[in-house]
Amino acid sequence: MTDLSAVTSFAGTARxxxxxxxxxxxxxxxxxxxxxxHKMITYQLGWTxxxxxxxxxxxxxxxxxxxxxxxxxxxxxxxxxxxxxxxxLIHNFSLIHDDIEDNGQLRRGRPTMWKIWGEAQAIxxxxxxxxxxxxxxxxxxxxxxxxxxxxxxxxxxxxxxxLTQGQHLDIAFxxxxxxxxxxxxxxxxxxxxxxxxxxxxxxxxxxxxxxKTRGYYRDFGYYLGMAFQVQxxxxxxxxxxxxxxxxxTGDLVTRKKTLPxxxxxxxxxxxxxxxxxxxxxxxxxPQLAEILHREGGRAYTQRSAxxxxxxxxxxxxxxxxxxxxxxxxxxxxxxxxxxRE
Amino acid sequence: MTDLSAVTSFAGTARxxxxxxxxxxxxxxxxxxxxxxHKMITYQLGWTxxxxxxxxxxxxxxxxxxxxxxxxxxxxxxxxxxxxxxxxLIHNFSLIHDDIEDNGQLRRGRPTMWKIWGEAQAIxxxxxxxxxxxxxxxxxxxxxxxxxxxxxxxxxxxxxxxLTQGQHLDIAFxxxxxxxxxxxxxxxxxxxxxxxxxxxxxxxxxxxxxxKTRGYYRDFGYYLGMAFQVQxxxxxxxxxxxxxxxxxTGDLVTRKKTLPxxxxxxxxxxxxxxxxxxxxxxxxxPQLAEILHREGGRAYTQRSAxxxxxxxxxxxxxxxxxxxxxxxxxxxxxxxxxxRE
Numbered sequence: 001m002t003d004l005s006a007v008t009s010f011a012g013t014a015r016x017x018x019x020x021x022x023x024x025x026x027x028x029x030x031x032x033x034x035x036x037x038h039k040m041i042t043y044q045l046g047w048t049x050x051x052x053x054x055x056x057x058x059x060x061x062x063x064x065x066x067x068x069x070x071x072x073x074x075x076x077x078x079x080x081x082x083x084x085x086x087x088x089l090i091h092n093f094s095l096i097h098d099d100i101e102d103n104g105q106l107r108r109g110r111p112t113m114w115k116i117w118g119e120a121q122a123i124x125x126x127x128x129x130x131x132x133x134x135x136x137x138x139x140x141x142x143x144x145x146x147x148x149x150x151x152x153x154x155x156x157x158x159x160x161x162x163l164t165q166g167q168h169l170d171i172a173f174x175x176x177x178x179x180x181x182x183x184x185x186x187x188x189x190x191x192x193x194x195x196x197x198x199x200x201x202x203x204x205x206x207x208x209x210x211x212k213t214r215g216y217y218r219d220f221g222y223y224l225g226m227a228f229q230v231q232x233x234x235x236x237x238x239x240x241x242x243x244x245x246x247x248x249t250g251d252l253v254t255r256k257k258t259l260p261x262x263x264x265x266x267x268x269x270x271x272x273x274x275x276x277x278x279x280x281x282x283x284x285x286p287q288l289a290e291i292l293h294r295e296g297g298r299a300y301t302q303r304s305a306x307x308x309x310x311x312x313x314x315x316x317x318x319x320x321x322x323x324x325x326x327x328x329x330x331x332x333x334x335x336x337x338x339x340r341e
Numbered sequence: 342m343t344d345l346s347a348v349t350s351f352a353g354t355a356r357x358x359x360x361x362x363x364x365x366x367x368x369x370x371x372x373x374x375x376x377x378x379h380k381m382i383t384y385q386l387g388w389t390x391x392x393x394x395x396x397x398x399x400x401x402x403x404x405x406x407x408x409x410x411x412x413x414x415x416x417x418x419x420x421x422x423x424x425x426x427x428x429x430l431i432h433n434f435s436l437i438h439d440d441i442e443d444n445g446q447l448r449r450g451r452p453t454m455w456k457i458w459g460e461a462q463a464i465x466x467x468x469x470x471x472x473x474x475x476x477x478x479x480x481x482x483x484x485x486x487x488x489x490x491x492x493x494x495x496x497x498x499x500x501x502x503x504l505t506q507g508q509h510l511d512i513a514f515x516x517x518x519x520x521x522x523x524x525x526x527x528x529x530x531x532x533x534x535x536x537x538x539x540x541x542x543x544x545x546x547x548x549x550x551x552x553k554t555r556g557y558y559r560d561f562g563y564y565l566g567m568a569f570q571v572q573x574x575x576x577x578x579x580x581x582x583x584x585x586x587x588x589x590t591g592d593l594v595t596r597k598k599t600l601p602x603x604x605x606x607x608x609x610x611x612x613x614x615x616x617x618x619x620x621x622x623x624x625x626x627p628q629l630a631e632i633l634h635r636e637g638g639r640a641y642t643q644r645s646a647x648x649x650x651x652x653x654x655x656x657x658x659x660x661x662x663x664x665x666x667x668x669x670x671x672x673x674x675x676x677x678x679x680x681r682e
Contacts, residue, residue: 034506101461120443124512127504127508132502134475134494158369168375168377168462169373169374
């Protein structure tokens with residue numbers, strides 16, 4: 001597990017406030033004789049059902065980053081709660097639909113929504129959460145200003161389009177023999193980085209900073225997301241060498257087109273030959289990982305991760321986050337980005 | 342087919358403008374290497390693919406009503422184009438997801454999106470259109486005012502929640518032996534009436550009328566949607582008697598829990614007995630329709646439709662729509678509401 005101790009103390013204060021905000025927003029979901037819909041939403045948020053609790057709720061890092069960015073940019077973190085709740089809801093709506101699209105069975109250790117309620121109700125509940133996220137965001141008109149709410153709304157809608165563009169590419173990858181590296185970056189930019197970029201920029205927007213500073217927060221979040229995803233790609237193939245307890249070489253067996261794989265395919269060498277010959281059995285995966293390592297796939301991916309990490313930290317430095325919240329942001333970013341060590 | 346000649350002339354002017362607005366909004370869907378996503382969206386809108394054209398585009402009545410309401414309430418209909426485009430996109434996003442949820446094969450005479458691109462891409466494209474609708478709406482900040490955009494945003498998000506609440510109930514009906522009449526009204530209120538209510542209220546909002554007048558436009562749209570749905574329920578069982586070419590008694594064969602059926606079940610008489618005994622064959626449907634007629638199901642439903650029609654027309658009178666647009670609204674409402682004659 002990644003060490004995220006830097007954010008622990010703030011999370012202890014912020015998470016209950018976020019919970020209150022979310023409860024307020026989702027209450028309207030049951031006011032039309034739709035208590036079951038409300039129950040589905042609280043299940044997804046990890047509050048109800050079997051094994052409800054902190055693990056089922058997830059780390060809520062995106063929402064916490066949103067609140068921290070607001071405070072570190074000179075605002076009051078509580079004013080950003082409508083935005084943080086929106087981020088958390090958008091994340092959960094996209095998880096529900098992703099799990100249907102990818103045939104995912106488990107999420108945070110529990111059966112996915114569609115496994116329990118069926119696809120039809122799960123698709124629809126994802127849509128309901130999407131609507132609630134949008135509604136939540138506009139509550140910024142009361143905590144910050146109508147102008148900020150409008151501006152944040154525009155940002156969120158662009159972000160959601162990016163999310164679906166990334167997901168579109170990701171689904172399309174499965175049926176493609178070859179994927180351009182550029183397309184990979186577009187996919188990750190949409191699927192992983194866009195919402196984290198919004199979390200940071202939206203938080204800074206709530207502090208009503210100038211456009212330039214907002215851009216630094218956005219870039220910090222964007223490249224943090226990119227770096228995180230690329231590191232995840234490394235861990236998915238070579239994780240076992242560094243970290244115990246992590247299921248490894250799994251991405252090869254599931255034939256996931258991650259960055260090292262795309263690099264290896266582009267080399268058109270031994271890795272590409274084995275990959276193209278068909279199924280990869282778990283017992284052959286370590287050897288294939290070794291071939292990919294030898295052909296430069298690991299070094300290339302690590303260089304990419306390092307580049308994204310640098311871009312993220314440079315942007316954070318330019319954003320110049322202040323006070324305790326600023327320190328927590330800096331420290332948490334470093335902990336996230338150094339998880340391979 | 343319903344005679345909607347009153348709106349034809351306005352549609353000739355407004356539809357090309359709506360098309361331009363929609364094209365502007367959805368252009369960003371392809372800017373991330375996602376031309377295929379853009380193509381899926383234009384297919385859904387009826388612009389591309391086999392049998393593209395006016396029939397595939399649909400009547401766009403919701404969007405036209407939005408524009409007419411703006412003009413009739415004292416505004417310029419062109420200022421409401423961002424709202425009308427949003428309505429059209431929300432309607433199409435919900436159709437895509439509904440078709441997956443209901444296993445729908447055909448939509449406006451063409452294969453549904455999921456039949457062509459698969460469920461995963463179709464769910465995701467629905468989400469993309471949802472995001473684009475939200476983005477479109479906020480363009481009202483440029484055509485009307487930032488305050489109107491914010492207010493319309495709040496309305497739209499509540500409307501989308503209502504849509505999903507209605508859909509939740511509708512999906513749940515399938516597994517229920519008995520459905521309360523009250524729950525039926527909540528279902529139709531969300532699934533059919535909410536978006537039409539938004540179309541009218543959103544249009545009036547673009548004319549910056551007072552809250553009371555906005556409420557009249559909303560009620561007009563809401564009860565128009567309700568009346569239309571209830572009439573549809575009648576036509577789905579007894580349509581053949583009045584209209585040629587309409588597939589009839591179909592709702593009995595598919596065991597759809599429409600208002601006359603729920604009324605019949607609540608009577609617990611002969612209709613309820615036959616219904617509960619299992620499958621209804623097409624050849625037995627006319628007789629069952631006759632039983633339901635005898636037990637009062639048709640009269641009850643017609644009274645309900647009349648009540649909704651009255652409420653709709655009273656609200657429209659109070660809204661007092663002005664000029665040619667006002668006349669078109671009045672006339673089209675009457676044509677929609679009298680389609681059984």
